[in-house]
Amino acid sequence: DAxxxxxxxxxxxxxxxxxxxxxxxxxxxxxLFWYRQTMMRGLELLIYFNNNVPIDDSGMPEDRFSAKMPxxxxxxxxxxxxxxxxxxxxxxxxxxxxxxxxxxxxxxxTVT
Amino acid sequence: xxxxxxxxxxxxxxxxxxxILNCDYTNSMFDYFLWYKKYPAEGPTFLxxxxxxxxxxxxxxxxxxxxxxxxxxxxxxxxxxxxxxxxxxxxxxxxxxNKLVFGAGTILRVxx
Numbered sequence: 001d002a003x004x005x006x007x008x009x010x011x012x013x014x015x016x017x018x019x020x021x022x023x024x025x026x027x028x029x030x031x032l033f034w035y036r037q038t039m040m041r042g043l044e045l046l047i048y049f050n051n052n053v054p055i056d057d058s059g060m061p062e063d064r065f066s067a068k069m070p071x072x073x074x075x076x077x078x079x080x081x082x083x084x085x086x087x088x089x090x091x092x093x094x095x096x097x098x099x100x101x102x103x104x105x106x107x108x109x110t111v112t
Numbered sequence: 113x114x115x116x117x118x119x120x121x122x123x124x125x126x127x128x129x130x131x132i133l134n135c136d137y138t139n140s141m142f143d144y145f146l147w148y149k150k151y152p153a154e155g156p157t158f159l160x161x162x163x164x165x166x167x168x169x170x171x172x173x174x175x176x177x178x179x180x181x182x183x184x185x186x187x188x189x190x191x192x193x194x195x196x197x198x199x200x201x202x203x204x205x206x207x208x209x210n211k212l213v214f215g216a217g218t219i220l221r222v223x224x
Contacts, residue, residue, distance in 0.1 A: 004155070031210050042216035043156070043201060056211060091155050099144050099205050101212060103155030 004104035006092050012110045021107045024061075024073055025094030032108040033101060034067055034077050035091040043091070049075065082111045115139045115205050118215035127224045132188040134214055135202030137181065142206040142213075147176060147187050150199040150217070159200075161188070192222045 005024040013019055033048040037085045047057040052069045061066070064083070069075040079086055087110050095099040117136045125131045133147075143164040148156035162169040162176045162185070169176050175188045189196055202215040 033212075035214075043214035045211060045213070046213060049211075093155070095210055097210075099146060099161065099210055099212065100158045101210070103148075103157065105153070105155050 004092055004094050004102055006090075006104035006107050008107060009105060010108045010110075012112065013082055014112055015083055016081045017108060017111075018078065019086075019111075021077040021084045021090050021092075021109070023075045023077070023092030023104060025075070025092070026102055027073065027100070029094035029096050029100075031094040031095040031097075032069060032075050033095070034075070035093065035103075037089045037091060037106070046077070079109075082109075084111045087111050114216075115142075115210075116202055116213050116215040118202055118218050120218050121216070122219040122221070124221045125192045127194055127222055128191045131187075131192045131196065131203075131220055131222065133187040133189075133200050133218050133220065135187075136183060137185075137204050138168050139204070139206070139213075140157045141185070142204040145176070145178060145185050146203045146205075146212065148201040148203060148214075149172075149196075150201065156201055164206075187195060189220075192220075194222050194224045196220060197222045 007022045036044050036047040046059045047067045049069045069078045089106045089108050091106045093103040095101045146161040147159040149158040149159045160171050160174050178185045199217045201217045203212040207214050
């Protein structure tokens with residue numbers, strides 16, 4: 001079992017550029033979550049999907065952020081345009097029908 | 113509005129002693145609580161959980177205690193080992209599907 005896979009592991013981009021983060025959940029997991037971790041706010045839930053359908057996107061900070069899950073094995077989180085305050089570690093997690101979530105290794109995003 | 117609070121940003125403990133990490137919550141709808149451990153450059157990993165129908169759950173060196181009247185839970189690690197040095201996140205869920213609300217985390221350092 002490969003676990004949750006995220007790519008890239010590190011991303012450095014300039015302000016105004018589009019950034020796309022990718023996630024492959026654990027096979028068979030019905031839930032997929034996107035989180036952002038910062039020193040100030042800890043782990044924040046951005047959005048989560050159930051069976052590929054977005055259920056709660058109330059944590060998405062602005063319209064610059066969007067997430068898709070075109071199929072059960074792939075999800076993207078896009079930021080367009082990116083800003084320096086978006087710099088953080090972004091985690092993807094997946095879950096079967098339970099509360100225990102399995103996290104990927106994260107993508108460290110730096111926007112200069 | 114932080115619904116889950118970990119008021120101690122860090123904790124330092126001698127190897128072999130007990131580590132006690134604390135967590136407070138405000139939402140009385142929460143009915144399931146989890147602790148996650150996170151090493152640098154890795155995603156959080158599930159450690160232990162407790163349902164609101166219990167007041168204690170034990171797994172090896174790790175015990176979680178829940179005081180519903182005080183809206184407080186704690187994680188005890190006995191005996192503490194240097195490999196326990198990590199960031200510990202408290203999380204809570206209830207009445208909203210599989211969505212978890214995380215605390216800001218506590219950095220535990222176990223000195224040998």
